[in-house]
Amino acid sequence: xxxxxxxxxxxxxxxxxxxxxxxxxxxxxxxxxxxxxxxxxxxxxxxxxxxxxxxxxxxxxxxxxxxxxxxxxxxxxxxxxxxxxxxxxxxxxxxxxxxxxxxxxxxxxxxxxxxxxxxxxxxxxxxxxxxxxxxxxxxxxxxxxxxxxxxxxxxxxxxxxxxxxxxxxxxxxxxxxxxxxxxxxxxxxxxxxxxxxxxxxxxxxxxxxxxxxxxxxxxxxxxxxxxxxxxxxxxxxxxxxxxxxxxxxxxxxxxxxxxxxxxxxxxxxxxxxxxxxxxxxxxxxxxxxxxxxxxxxxxxxxxxxxxxxxxxxxxxxxxxxxxxxxxxxxxxxxxxxxxxxxxxxxxxxxxxxxxxxxxxxxxxxxxxxxxxxxxxxxxxxxxxxxxxxxxxxxxxxxxxxxxxxxxxxxxxxxxxxxxxxxxxxxxxxxxxxxxxxxxxxxxxxxxxxx
Amino acid sequence: xxxxxxxxxxxxxxxxxxxxxxxxxxxxxxxxxxxxxxxxxxxxxxxxxxxxxxxxxxxxxxxxxxxxxxxxxxxxxxxxxxxxxxxxxxxxxxxxxxxxxxxxxxxxxxxxxxxxxxxxxxxxxxxxxxxxxxxxxxxxxxxxxxxxxxxxxxxxxxxxxxxxxxxx
Numbered sequence: 001x002x003x004x005x006x007x008x009x010x011x012x013x014x015x016x017x018x019x020x021x022x023x024x025x026x027x028x029x030x031x032x033x034x035x036x037x038x039x040x041x042x043x044x045x046x047x048x049x050x051x052x053x054x055x056x057x058x059x060x061x062x063x064x065x066x067x068x069x070x071x072x073x074x075x076x077x078x079x080x081x082x083x084x085x086x087x088x089x090x091x092x093x094x095x096x097x098x099x100x101x102x103x104x105x106x107x108x109x110x111x112x113x114x115x116x117x118x119x120x121x122x123x124x125x126x127x128x129x130x131x132x133x134x135x136x137x138x139x140x141x142x143x144x145x146x147x148x149x150x151x152x153x154x155x156x157x158x159x160x161x162x163x164x165x166x167x168x169x170x171x172x173x174x175x176x177x178x179x180x181x182x183x184x185x186x187x188x189x190x191x192x193x194x195x196x197x198x199x200x201x202x203x204x205x206x207x208x209x210x211x212x213x214x215x216x217x218x219x220x221x222x223x224x225x226x227x228x229x230x231x232x233x234x235x236x237x238x239x240x241x242x243x244x245x246x247x248x249x250x251x252x253x254x255x256x257x258x259x260x261x262x263x264x265x266x267x268x269x270x271x272x273x274x275x276x277x278x279x280x281x282x283x284x285x286x287x288x289x290x291x292x293x294x295x296x297x298x299x300x301x302x303x304x305x306x307x308x309x310x311x312x313x314x315x316x317x318x319x320x321x322x323x324x325x326x327x328x329x330x331x332x333x334x335x336x337x338x339x340x341x342x343x344x345x346x347x348x349x350x351x352x353x354x355x356x357x358x359x360x361x362x363x364x365x366x367x368x369x370x371x372x373x374x375x376x377x378x379x380x381x382x383x384x385x386x387x388x389x390x391x392x393x394x395x396x397x398x399x400x401x402x403x404x405x406x407x408x409x410x411x412x413x414x415x416x417x418x419x420x421x422x423x424x425x426x427x428x429x430x431x432x433x434x435x436x437x438x439x440x441x442x443x444x445x446x447x448x449x450x
Numbered sequence: 451x452x453x454x455x456x457x458x459x460x461x462x463x464x465x466x467x468x469x470x471x472x473x474x475x476x477x478x479x480x481x482x483x484x485x486x487x488x489x490x491x492x493x494x495x496x497x498x499x500x501x502x503x504x505x506x507x508x509x510x511x512x513x514x515x516x517x518x519x520x521x522x523x524x525x526x527x528x529x530x531x532x533x534x535x536x537x538x539x540x541x542x543x544x545x546x547x548x549x550x551x552x553x554x555x556x557x558x559x560x561x562x563x564x565x566x567x568x569x570x571x572x573x574x575x576x577x578x579x580x581x582x583x584x585x586x587x588x589x590x591x592x593x594x595x596x597x598x599x600x601x602x603x604x605x606x607x608x609x610x611x612x613x614x615x616x617x618x
Contacts, residue, residue, distance in 0.1 A: 431488055
C-alpha cells in the first residue's frame with residue numbers, strides 16, 4: 001500500500017463531504033420541510049395547550065412518548081454496536097462505526113425533544129434538572145423519570161465524546177486538506193491532534209476505556225427507560241423482563257436504522273468498495289438474531305400473563321391481540337417476527353432492495369410496538385369503568401413526523417460537515433488486510449452489488 | 451541548535467522497515483508521525499504517559515460515584531419529603547444515578563486527560579516535522595544528537611535503505 005492508495009482511501013471516505021448531488025438536496029429539503037411542519041404543529045400545542053393532542057384519561061402517554069422510546073431505542077445500538085465491534089476487532093467497524101455513532105448522538109438529540117414537548121409547558125422542562133434553585137425544590141431521586149434524565153444526559157454526553165474522540169485524527173487530516181475558512185475550523189476542532197506516536201499511544205489507550213464505559217452505559221439507559229414503565233404496577237408493564245426486552249428491541253430497531261442509513265450512504269456516494277455486501281450480510285444476521293430474541297420475549301410475555309393468574313394482566317394481553325388495537329399487534333408481529341425470517345435465506349440478505357424492505361418493516365414495527373405496549377396498558381388497565389381508547393390527532397402525528405425530519409436533517413448535515421467513515425481506521429484496516437490477506441475476510445475486496 | 455533529521459515515507463511498511471533498522475542500529479529517541487495507527491507507530495516504544503489514562507478514568511469514575519451519592523443524599527435530606535413511602539435516603543433507588551454519574555465522569559475525565567496529555571506529548575516532536583505528515587506521508591524524526599559521526603551515517607543508510615526522502 002503506497003501513498004496513492006492512501007490518498008485514494010482518503011478521497012473515497014471523504015466523498016460524502018466533497019460532492020452534493022440532487023439526491024442530497026432532495027433529502028435535505030424533504031427533511032427540512034418535515035421539521036417545518038412538525039415545528040408548526042408543536043407551535044399549535046404551545047399556543048393552545050395539550051388539548052390539541054389526543055391525550056386524555058386514561059391514555060396520558062401516546063404518540064409523543066412512543067416516539068421518544070423509539071428514538072432512544074434506535075440510539076441504543078449505534079454506539080453500543082460500534083463499541084462491541086471495537087472490542088471484537090471486527091472489520092465491520094471501520095465501515096459502519098462512525099455512522100452508527102453519529103446516529104446515536106442524533107437520535108438521542110431527537111428523542112430528548114419528545115418528553116419536553118409532552119410536558120406541555122416546554123419552557124419549564126428545566127424543573128427536572130438537579131440544581132440549586134429559588135423554589136428550594138429538588139427532583140425526586142426515587143423516581144424512574146428522574147433516573148431517565150440523568151441516564152439520557154449521561155449517555156448523550158459520553159456518546160458525543162466517543163464520536164468526537166474517534167473523529168480527532170480525521171479532523172486533523174481534514175485541516176491539512178481543506179482551504180479557506182474551513183482550515184482553521186477543522187484545526188480547532190481537531191484539538192491540535194497531529195498523529196505523533198505518543199498521541200496514538202494515548203488515543204489507543206483512551207479508546208478502549210471509552211468503549212468500556214459506553215457499553216454498560218448504553219445498556220443502563222434503555223433499562224432505565226424501560227423502568228419508566230416497569231416500576232409502575234400497571235398490567236402489561238410491571239415485569240422483570242422489561243429491561244432486557246427493551247435492550248433487545250433497541251438493538252433490533254437500531255440495526256434496522258443503521259442498515260437504512262448505510263445503504264443510502266453506500267449508494268449515494270459510491271462507497272461500495274468500503275461498505276461491502278459482507279458487511280450488510282453480518283448486519284442482516286444480527287437483525288435476524290434480534291428478531292428471534294424479540295419473538296421469544298413476545299411469547300414469554302403472553303405465556304406469563306396467561307399462566308400466572310393475574311386477571312388484569314391476562315386481560316391486557318388478550319385485549320392487545322383481539323381488541324381495539326389488534327391491528328397494531330398483528331402489524332407488530334408481522335414486521336418484527338415474521339418478515340425478518342426471510343433473512344434466513346442468503347439471497348434475501350444479499351439483495352439490497354430486500355434488505356432495505358425488511359429494515360423499513362422492522363423500523364415501522366418497532367415504532368408500533370412501543371405504541372402498542374404504552375397505549376394498550378393505559379387504555380385497558382384495572383378498572384373497566386376507566387377504560388378508554390386513544391386516537392392521535394393530526395397535530396401529534398405531524399409532531400412525530402417532524403422528529404423523523406429532524407433526525408434525517410441532522411444526519412444529512414453531519415455527513416456534509418464531518419467524515420461519515422473513519423479515514424484513519426479505514427487506512428489502518430485496509431493496510432492490515434493488504435499485509436495479512438485471508439481467505440474469507442469481511443473487508444476483503446469483492447464484487448459489489450446494489 | 452542542531453536540527454533533527456526528518457524522513458518522509460509514502461509507504462507505511464517502508465517507515466516500519468526504517469524504524470526497525472534504526473532500532474537495530476541502537477538509535478535512540480526516534481519518533482514517528484502518522485495519519486493512521488499503522489504498525490510503525492508501535493515501533494518507537496509507545497512513549498508518553500498514556501498508562502496514566504486508566505487511573506484518570508478510575509479517579510473520574512469514583513468522583514462521579516461519590517458526587518452522585520452526595521447529591522442525592524444531601525438534597526433528599528434537605529428537602530425531607532417522603533414520596534411513595536420510601537425512606538428519605540433510599541440507597542437502592544439512588545444506585546441508578548450513582549451509576550450514571552460514575553460512567554459520565556469516567557468518560558469525561560478520560561476525554562479531558564486525552565486532550566491534555568496529547569497536547570503535552572506532541573510538543574516533544576518538532577512542529578516542522580509534524581506539519582509534514584499528511585494522509586499520504588508518514589514522518590520519522592531522528593534527534594540531532596543521534597546524527598553525529600558514524601552513527602549519523604548509519605542513520606542515513608538505514609533511512610535511505612528503507613526508501614525515504616530525507617530532509618535536513
